[in-house]
Amino acid sequence: MTQLREIIAIPMGDPAGIGPEITAKSLANKEIYDMCKPVVVGDANVFKKAIEIVEKDLQINIIASPEEGKYEYGTVDLIDLNNIDMNELQYGVVQAQCGKAAFAYIETSVNLAKEGKVKALATTPINKESLKAGEIPYIGHTEMLESLTNTQDPLTMFQVRGMRIFFLTRHLSLKDAIAQMTKERVRDYLTRCDKALQRLGVESRKIAVAGLNPHSGEGGLFGMEEVDEIRPGIEAAIEDGIDAVGPVPADSVFHQALHGKYDAVLSLYHDQGHIAAKMTDFHRTISITNGLPFLRTSVDHGTAFDIAGKNIASSVSMEECIKLAAQYAPRFTAETME
Template sequence: MTATREIIAIPMGDPAGIGPEITMKSLTKKEIYDVCKPLVVGDAKVLAKAIEIVNADLKINEVQTPAEGKYELGTVDVINLNNIDMDKLEYGQVSAQCGQGAFEYIKKSVELAMNGEVKALATTPINKESLKAAKVPFIGHTEMLESLTNTKDPLTMFEVNGMRIFFLTRHLSLKDAIAQMTKERVQDYLVRCDQALQRLGVESRRIAVAGLNPHSGEGGLFGMEEVEEIKPGIEAAAAAGINAVGPVPADSVFFQALQGRYDAVLSLYHDQGHIAAKMTDFHRTISITNGLPFLRTSVDHGTAFDIAGKNIAESISMEECIKLAAQYAPKFSSNTL
């Protein structure tokens, strides 16, 4: 066992999705309890049903505060918000009560983290349509966390098999994403990426920037974005003391990062980094949200409504999500950067 097992809050996600199932499956594993103290925030009735579905030898221990938890294998410590009508719960269906419930689990978990009662959050899937049905004014976790913590533009990082990937742009069309690839934005993000890595306890911080065009534009033969914006942004960051290189052709930079040449890669757009991470290991790709007042890790898959309630969903991603939170939590600085 590690010297310090930090308390990790796990909001159980959309009750109609696979979140409760994969959480209960994860908490049957001794290695989870070896490295942290997992605390589920959710609805005890839904969790009891999930235990039945996955046929796990687990007992629920309802607590009012994190300090009351037992944190021992076989016992699931739960802060029970008791906000789901089981007679109306339908697995795999969009539901306002589930969207509202999922939001309330996250909100409560954030409150615990902001109060210092838990060290980190390991989040499970939520459903955008259910959030909309509940009139929750956010489309996803990042937007919720941004608002609940008053954080501007949180920084997303993926980690898989030791490779770390940051994203210059996220949910934009490729045309709009390219318009965001300015010298100033590249420089700013490289500085922020370096700060995020430092905050996570990464001492060596060599960051490569992926190229946009084939062969990183080949000096302007296949596009001028690298010449006019991306490379000048890298040079400006380097002049400010950031160990940044590139642009490195996107068809090789992620492989090189896996080999240890770089400590992180700045992906220029959503699919560029997502494809690289998920082709490396889909189930072990974990998302970390940087820039918040606390550490947050997340599975990088959805609610999987098509298999919810059927004991089909794999828990590997959730297990890795919790273990990564436990790994970084002792090193994580509570001061925002």
């Protein structure tokens, strides 16, 4: 059965970073066009320069809307916001114009998704300092997407080599993260994880919860968090009909998930899941933001200012990001998660 090729918007990212380069390299891979219809949202002059830097044989087709795209290998369909002064652009340098431009690419892509003109977003790196210099009131993609779609607390999922990881907490100190590991939060997140997997078309949804303490606390010998909060939260979710297990010791649960024992893991704190994913395959760890009215995938690395403009950056992560969006987009349903 031939895969349905959905239109995927690719906001170009910070023009001073590696986003334009890795996008150009990715779109020089025919497999991308076999899987989807990519449309770049950015600045035509910046992207033309990126093509020159990476030395790829690509032509730019400037369009006003996704329905005008050719979506043919060798031709990059691009919505040109024309918002960068090339005389002022410096690779690897924080610049206000780049922060403003990066936000404009994302905002335009989100609007296209909300209008149903693209099925998903595959986002490239942006820079927090550039956003601040451009007086953009967000520190990153997640905050922008929350605001632009009026979504509260979107759910992050990593996927790498078939292993899926959700996060109970994100950017908090470990002490503050532990304080959030309540029965109610564990129960709520397991329900949300199950719904997120269902939206992505995952039929089998056995979710393991990682333990916090060594050996998941050994019944209270090494801490009471599992006894008092985590296990009761899991049991409550099971009563709600969620196929959940745990807490499973964190030194083994990710290995087991990687080899198919579980369909997803709920990581209790940021580094617990990030380390597991990135040690499995740093370049192929892709982030999916669930809970939005559209599908969004993202590379899990930064703008790499130190190598920008030098044709050094690997496009593996960006290619995986686009492929994953293409894989899930035909099965993704846009109803709002309750």
